Structure formats: structure tokens, C-alpha cells
Amino acid sequence: MRKLENLKPERVFYYFEEISKIPRNSYEEKEISDYLLNFGKEHGLECYRDDVYNVILRKKASTGYENSPKIVLQGHTDMVCEKTEDSTHDFKKDPINLIVDGKYLKADKTTLGADNGIAVAMMLAVAEDDKLEHGPIEFLFTTSEEIDLGGAMALKPGILQGDMLINLDSEEEGILTAGSAGGENIDVILPVKKVSSDVNFSYKIKLQGFFGGHSGSEIHKNRKNSNKVLNEILALLNEKADIYLVSVSGGGKDNAIPRTAEAVISSKEDIKSVIDAVVKEIKEKYIKDEPQTEILVEKVDKISETMDKESTDKYINILEEIPTGVYSFMKEYPEIVEASDNLAIVKTGEDNIRIITSMRSSEPHVLEELKRKIVVIAEKYNASYEFSAKYPEWRYRSESVLREKAVEAWKELTGKDMVVQVxxxxxxxxxxxxxxxxxxxxxxxxDMQDVHTPEEKLDIVSTEKIYNYIIKLLKNLK
Structure with a gap:
């Protein structure tokens, strides 16, 4: 028995359940691309796959629509693979365990993958339905969107034949997106010196259960960054006691606000009571915003090597100075974030600590300004830095036939005005x-909520409405 067989649209949720059985972490999309190619061949569609596993399927126009604009429906096949601390799910082999919870579709202690699996499912439902009215359609399935937009960036000119592209990766019904931010990562590599330890007491401090969320769409929601909160604890301990950092880590995805972080520290005297007092202070500070957060403290075996005092101080200070969160709002749309950064990942290496920050901006010059600020901080602490994962902004266009037709179709379908946003x-x-x-x-x-977290959920009724809207829009684009 299929878990989603009673959900509407039936074929959309049929295909969503099918692809939820296929592991599709970023950079691991071959299996889902094989599935899409087999689907195309079974349905008599023209098929194409490139060397990064982007897949294009082409469907001919329905009768009477042969001269209509050529449309591209587009979504990405990869998903953010996040899970709760107690989940045993293996994203490399286990299917997503789907749960229907009232009006929502969710997963069991993992991300759902509706971002952007629901686009894939809708596209397959359109592709198989020969009763629909539409012009020539290309179905573009891209890869590694969640890491670096690698699939989209690797598309070669002349492959797509379409005049108009409908991206199905937005997450709010009734909202049409007509522009988006660009971005880039900066990896700050802080050199550290390790020394033989003569300390007697070592403790692991672990933070977990933060809300987290999408570092673009939810960066303005005041969700706490676990790397920053852990550093607050370390800074307070460094003021109150003589501590030495052994290791520190936090976060896992550059496009997700970090939910977990941990550090191992050592001291010559037992500072357990000091740690407990600091932890209590931080819990009380953030309990209102992050009530589900846990801060765990456990004693660890004697440590043979720690970072020296200078390295410990440098890490605490540099992490305090590197910004995270909203940097600026747009002048034209004051409620929309213009630029931000997400202090996403911290990793301890053999002789360094790597601090990865994801930066976004809809204005290239503001992105450059933000980059310079972080570079100045890195250089202050004699840290090196590398830039990676750059992707371009999508600038708003004042004229768009597709946008006009899309707004009209929504009004006809719902009787409501569609909101256009950047x-x-x-x-x-x-x-x-x-x-x-x-x-x-x-x-x-x-409508989706809490994407990039184990609390991700998809609105079932909204999914049906948007699918019906896509069918109507395709029919109107004649």
C-alpha cells in the first residue's frame, strides 16, 4: 500500500513517493537521473543528459499549440540531507519515511526533500499527461543546487530550446518570484598551534536542537546560530577561567543556519561549576527564542594535546568578530533582505580551524563590500582565506510577458492578486x-515550512492548487 495514495493530485504524490525512495544528496544524483531518463524513454520523450547529470526531457506541443512559446519547467533533483540527533537514517541508502500529518506532508526525523522534489514530481505528472493543453515543453532537472548551483552553472548554451522558463523552487503559494540574490562562500583558515597538555580536566560542551533553517529565506527570522552561541559560552569561560581549546566544530551545510555545535576544552583546575553557571546563563538568555535547545556537558578522558593560549584566544575573538545574519535590507523593498552572511560551518584540522561563511546579496557591489569586511577580519588574525561556490544574482526585469501571463492566470484561477517579489x-x-x-x-x-531542517513540511492542499495553476498557465501561454 502506498502511503500517499489518497492525496491529490494523485499522480504528483505518486511520483513524489517514488523519488523519495531514491537517495539524492547533492553530488550524488546519478541514481535519480537514471530514473528520469528511464521515465522519458518509457513515455516516448526526447531525452538528454550531460556530464553533471542534468537531465532534459522534451514533450511535443498538444494539438493547436504547435506555434505557442516553448516553455521550460525546471527544478533541481538534489535535497538537503539533515536529520535529528537521534535519527538512524542513512541518506545514502534509506528511503525518506513519509508521514501525512493533517494538512501537511512531513518526514520521520529527517528533511522531507520537497525542496525540490515536489517540482520533480509535478514535472513528471505534466510530462505523462497527454490530455493537457500546452506548447512544446522542456523539463529541466538540475543537480547540486543546494551546494553550489552546479548543475545550472554547468548548462551549456544552445542545449535549451525554450523561450520562457518556469522555475518550481519557490516555497509560498500566491507569490511569484521575479528576482533573487547571488552569493559566494568565504573559507577563513585560522592557523593554530598545538602543544602537549599538562592540564588535568577536560569537558565536551555540545549544543543541539536549534531551529536552524534556510540561510536565505529564513536569515531574518532571528534564529540563533549554534556556532555563535557556542562561542559566547567559550568567551565567558575564557573570562572566568584559564581554558585551552582542544577542538571545535559546528554546522554541516553552508546554506543552512547551523543547528548544532560542540567544543572540547581543558583546564588545569576543575571548572565544572564555572561551566554549569555559564551554561545556565546562556540557556536563560535564549530560552524564549530557542526553547527546545539542549546544552550538554560531559567529562572526557585526559587530553594529551591542546591548542596553546594564543590560538584559543584568537579563535574566540575571530568568531566573535565575523558577522552572521542580516547585513542590509533592500532600498526598494525595505522588508526584503538585500545582503546577509551565515557563519555556517566550523571544523578543526591538524593545524588550523576552518570557518566557512556563506554570503548572499542581490546587489554585486554590496556582496563585495561584505566580502571585504570579512577579509579584513581574517587578515587581522593572520588567517588565510579562499572564495568558493559563487553564483550570480537574478536581476528583476521591468518587462516580462511570462510574468504578466502568470499574474493573469492566478487571478483567473483564484480571484486573488498574485504578489510579485524579489x-x-x-x-x-x-x-x-x-x-x-x-x-x-x-x-x-x-507552501512549505522549515525547509533544510528535520521539521520541513509541505502543505498538501497548496500543492494541488499550484499544480492546477501550472496546468492553467501552460494552457494560457498560447
Missing amino acids: IHAGLECGAIMQQYPDMDFISIGP
């Missing part, structure tokens, strides 16, 4: 536009 999260439209500058773009999608 968002702070990154979308693949900007990357695709680099090779296809004359293509007309929009982005739409159903």
Missing part, C-alpha cells in the same frame, strides 16, 4: 540566465 534566497534562474540571457523567467511553488 527574494534573498538564491535560485537557479540567475545561473541559467548567464547562458540564456534572452529567456523570460519566473519562479513559483506551493
Whole structure:
């Protein structure tokens, strides 16, 4: 028995359940691309796959629509693989365990993968339905969107034939996205010196259970950054006692606000009571915003090596100075974030600590300004730095036939006005536009919440509404 067989639209949720059985972490999309190619061949569609596992399927126009604009429906096949601390799920082999919870579809202690699996499911449902009215359609399934927009960035010119592209990676019903931020990562590599330890007491401090969330669409929601909160604890302990850092780590994805972090510290005297007092102080500070957060303290075996005092101080100070969160808001849309950074990942190496920050901005010059600020901080502490994972912004266009048709179709379907917006999260439209500058773009999608976290959920009724809207929009684009 299928878990989702009673959900509507039946074929959309049929395909969502099917692809939820297929592991599809970023950079591991071959299996899902094989599935898509087999689907295309079984349904008599023209099929194409490139060397990064992007897949394009082409469906001919329905009768009477042969001269209509060529449409591209687009979504990405990879998902953010996050799970709760007590989950035993293996994203490399286990299917997502789907749960219908009232009006929502969720997963059992993991991300759901509706970002962007629901786009894949909708596209397959459209592709198989020969009763629909539409012009020529290309179904573009891209890869590694959640890491670096790698699939979209690797698209070669001349492969796509479409005039208009409908991206299905937005997460709010009734909202049409017409522009998005670009971004880049900066990896700050802080050198540290390790010395033989003559300390007697060592403790692990572990933070878990933070809300987290998407570092673009939820960066303005005051969700606490576990790397920053852990550093507050370390800074307070460093003021009150003589501590030495052994290791520190936190976060796992550059596009997710970090939910967990931990550090091992040592001291010559037993400072357990000091740690307990500091932990209590931090819990009380954040209990209102992050009530589910846990801060765990446990004693560990004697440590043979620690970082020296200078390295310990340098790490605490540099992490305090590197910003995280909203940097600026847009002048044209004061409620929309213009630029931000997410202090996403901290990792201890043999002779360094790597601090990875994901930066976003809808304005290139503001992104450069933010980059310079972090570079100045890195250089202050004699840290090196590397830039990576750059992707372009999608600039808003004052004229768009597709946008006008999309707004009209929503009004006809719902009787309501569609909201047009520019968002702070990154979308693949900007990357695709680099090779296809004359293509007309929009982005739409159903209601989702808490994407990139184990609390991710998809609104079932909203999914049906958006699917019906896609069918209507395709029919109207004649």
C-alpha cells in the first residue's frame, strides 16, 4: 500500500513517493537521473543528459499549440540531507519515511526533500499527461543546487530550446518570484598551534536542537546560530577561567543556519561549576527564542594535546568578530533582505580551524563590500582565506510577458492578486540566465515550512492548487 495514495493530485504524490525512495544528496544524483531518463524513454520523450547529470526531457506541443512559446519547467533533483540527533537514517541508502500529518506532508526525523522534489514530481505528472493543453515543453532537472548551483552553472548554451522558463523552487503559494540574490562562500583558515597538555580536566560542551533553517529565506527570522552561541559560552569561560581549546566544530551545510555545535576544552583546575553557571546563563538568555535547545556537558578522558593560549584566544575573538545574519535590507523593498552572511560551518584540522561563511546579496557591489569586511577580519588574525561556490544574482526585469501571463492566470484561477517579489534566497534562474540571457523567467511553488531542517513540511492542499495553476498557465501561454 502506498502511503500517499489518497492525496491529490494523485499522480504528483505518486511520483513524489517514488523519488523519495531514491537517495539524492547533492553530488550524488546519478541514481535519480537514471530514473528520469528511464521515465522519458518509457513515455516516448526526447531525452538528454550531460556530464553533471542534468537531465532534459522534451514533450511535443498538444494539438493547436504547435506555434505557442516553448516553455521550460525546471527544478533541481538534489535535497538537503539533515536529520535529528537521534535519527538512524542513512541518506545514502534509506528511503525518506513519509508521514501525512493533517494538512501537511512531513518526514520521520529527517528533511522531507520537497525542496525540490515536489517540482520533480509535478514535472513528471505534466510530462505523462497527454490530455493537457500546452506548447512544446522542456523539463529541466538540475543537480547540486543546494551546494553550489552546479548543475545550472554547468548548462551549456544552445542545449535549451525554450523561450520562457518556469522555475518550481519557490516555497509560498500566491507569490511569484521575479528576482533573487547571488552569493559566494568565504573559507577563513585560522592557523593554530598545538602543544602537549599538562592540564588535568577536560569537558565536551555540545549544543543541539536549534531551529536552524534556510540561510536565505529564513536569515531574518532571528534564529540563533549554534556556532555563535557556542562561542559566547567559550568567551565567558575564557573570562572566568584559564581554558585551552582542544577542538571545535559546528554546522554541516553552508546554506543552512547551523543547528548544532560542540567544543572540547581543558583546564588545569576543575571548572565544572564555572561551566554549569555559564551554561545556565546562556540557556536563560535564549530560552524564549530557542526553547527546545539542549546544552550538554560531559567529562572526557585526559587530553594529551591542546591548542596553546594564543590560538584559543584568537579563535574566540575571530568568531566573535565575523558577522552572521542580516547585513542590509533592500532600498526598494525595505522588508526584503538585500545582503546577509551565515557563519555556517566550523571544523578543526591538524593545524588550523576552518570557518566557512556563506554570503548572499542581490546587489554585486554590496556582496563585495561584505566580502571585504570579512577579509579584513581574517587578515587581522593572520588567517588565510579562499572564495568558493559563487553564483550570480537574478536581476528583476521591468518587462516580462511570462510574468504578466502568470499574474493573469492566478487571478483567473483564484480571484486573488498574485504578489510579485524579489527574494534573498538564491535560485537557479540567475545561473541559467548567464547562458540564456534572452529567456523570460519566473519562479513559483506551493507552501512549505522549515525547509533544510528535520521539521520541513509541505502543505498538501497548496500543492494541488499550484499544480492546477501550472496546468492553467501552460494552457494560457498560447
